[in-house]
Amino acid sequence: MRARTVALLLTAALVVYLFLLADRGFALVKTGTGVGVALGAGVLLLPVLGVWVVVMTWRNGLQVQRLSRRLDAEGALPDVSDLPRRPSGRVDREAADAWFEDRRAEVEADQGNWRVWYKLAYAYDIAGDRSRARETMKKAIELEAADR
Incomplete structure (x- = not known):
């Protein structure tokens, strides 16, 4: 499975989770009690923060991918295939x-x-x-x- 497909699936799962979290936040706000409204407002901040993190992560990933494609087109993509590796596959x-x-x-x-x-x-x-x-x-x- 390609890395982008995995990232899309994980992002979709996170969006569902953030939607459910926002639903709980709205339910707490609807209680009308001071504690419920305060907790609901706090819970509603989490999906907002989560969406911001997802958007920034995808944005950065797409920018890095753009640079990688440019370097690849120029034939200048870094190559470490000749470096010795550990048994785990990481470079020595x-x-x-x-x-x-x-x-x-x-x-x-x-x-x-x-x-x-x-x-x-x-x-x-x-x-x-x-x-x-x-x-x-x-x-x-x-x-x-x-x-x-």
Whole structure:
């Protein structure tokens, strides 16, 4: 099953859950009591927050996919197939760190190029640092948007 199909199914399940949660929030508000209204208002904030998270996650995912397609069309998509792997399939830590250092040097040499920032984000990801990978990918997305 493709990753996008799984993401769509999970999003659909989350939308159903958020709808049911909103229904409970409205039911609490309809009680008319002070506690019920207060709890209902609090419960109604959760679906709003959930929708915002879903929209931002899909938006970011689509932006990353757009950058990936551009790099693929240019033949510049990062390739780590030659790096040694652990039995789990993850890239060996030392190899990931060395690959990361090469990408970091590329960014230092050309900080305005979204392509090298994309590759650095990928390097952070294979090194296991997902939070820095996300932040670095945001920088790549900003630079690519300015480049267009």
